[in-house]
Amino acid sequence: MPGLETLFFLLFAILTVIFAVMVVVAKNPVHAALSLMACFVQIAALYILLRAPFIAAIQIFVYVGTIMVLFVFVMMMLDIRKATSEPYLPAKLWLLALFPLLLGVLLLVGLNVGDSFKSITQTSQIELENTTSELGHALFTDYLLPFEVVSVILLVALVGAILMAQKGKR
Amino acid sequence: MVPLSWYLSLSALIFVIGLCGVLLRRNILIVLMSLELMLNAVILNFVAFSFYLQDLRGQIMAIFIIAITAAEVAVALAIVIALTRNRATLRVDDINSMKG
Numbered sequence: 001m002p003g004l005e006t007l008f009f010l011l012f013a014i015l016t017v018i019f020a021v022m023v024v025v026a027k028n029p030v031h032a033a034l035s036l037m038a039c040f041v042q043i044a045a046l047y048i049l050l051r052a053p054f055i056a057a058i059q060i061f062v063y064v065g066t067i068m069v070l071f072v073f074v075m076m077m078l079d080i081r082k083a084t085s086e087p088y089l090p091a092k093l094w095l096l097a098l099f100p101l102l103l104g105v106l107l108l109v110g111l112n113v114g115d116s117f118k119s120i121t122q123t124s125q126i127e128l129e130n131t132t133s134e135l136g137h138a139l140f141t142d143y144l145l146p147f148e149v150v151s152v153i154l155l156v157a158l159v160g161a162i163l164m165a166q167k168g169k170r
Numbered sequence: 171m172v173p174l175s176w177y178l179s180l181s182a183l184i185f186v187i188g189l190c191g192v193l194l195r196r197n198i199l200i201v202l203m204s205l206e207l208m209l210n211a212v213i214l215n216f217v218a219f220s221f222y223l224q225d226l227r228g229q230i231m232a233i234f235i236i237a238i239t240a241a242e243v244a245v246a247l248a249i250v251i252a253l254t255r256n257r258a259t260l261r262v263d264d265i266n267s268m269k270g
Contacts, residue, residue: 009172013180020184020207024191029199036203043210046180049172050221055213055232062236067206067243074247075199078254096193104186108179117175135229143230150237157241161248167255 009049016042029080030072037068054132177218185211196261198253202246209239 019039026032040063047056111117139147184207191204213232220228253265 003171006172009176013176016180017183017187020187023200023203023207024187024195026200029197029203032200032203036206039207040210043214046177046214047217050177050217052217052221052229052232055217055229055236058233058236059213062240063206063210067240070243070247071199071203074250077251078199078260080199080260082260097190100186100189100193103189104182107182107186111175111178111182117173117178131226131229134226135233138226138230139233146234150234154237154241157245161244164245164248165251 005049009046012042012045012049016046029075033068033071033075036071037064040064040068052131054135174218174222178215181211181214181218184208184214196263198250198260198262198265201262202243202250206239206243209235 016039019035019042022035023032023039026035040059044056044059044064047053047059188204188207188211191207192201195201195204213235216228216232216235218228220226220232250260254260257265259265
């Protein structure tokens with residue numbers, strides 16, 4: 001009898017994979033965006049299973065709330081009707097699918113055969129409860145410089161995005 | 171308890187699905203979304219290792235990756251808008267000339 005955590009992991013994992021496949025095979029980019037949103041929500045649930053509630057909240061805020069809204073907003077501005085009716089690939093390039101499939105098989109075999117990860121699967125007690133306050137403490141002490149650099153990068157990206165999307169000469 | 175290799179396998183699956191999307195789809199918006207999928211697989215790896223090794227640095231790395239991803243998507247979508255204004259295409263195959 002598997003535990004409740006295993007059942008929930010399997011549920012979220014299966015839903016994640018289904019929605020991820022739907023992102024790739026969807027003809028209409030809007031359907032792909034909605035599937036991607038559902039996929040991100042499932043991954044946020046997985047973060048809660050991993051006792052990282054802050055990352056889960058950030059995932060919902062940033063990915064579902066901001067990035068996907070940005071995608072849908074851009075689709076609204078562009079004409080995507082032509083894109084919904086075109087084929088995936090020219091037929092001779094279908095062999096390209098072989099490489100990701102090969103990589104996937106190699107990764108799955110490498111991760112599951114052998115026991116290189118067995119030594120760290122047995123975490124007897126959980127020390128990292130209530131990680132949010134520790135995370136904030138670490139961000140503002142040990143990782144203050146990277147934190148500030150990231151904020152500057154965000155500012156630069158914002159200015160650059162506005163500048164590039166601007167109409168007219170500059 | 172769920173073994174670590176399950177999380178890593180799930181992450182590998184998501185990564186491969188995203189890679190298929192990047193290689194096989196021609197629509198630039200879907201290519202960008204598949205890139206997001208691959209980045210999420212990486213973040214899932216970081217958080218899984220952070221939990222199983224009881225080390226906070228994985229989660230800090232995840233926060234930084236999410237922030238950089240937000241910046242990347244903003245710039246990429248701005249480029250897509252500028253591109254469709256100049257070339258009126260969303261197919262990555264048609265975007266094959268540079269100027270400058």
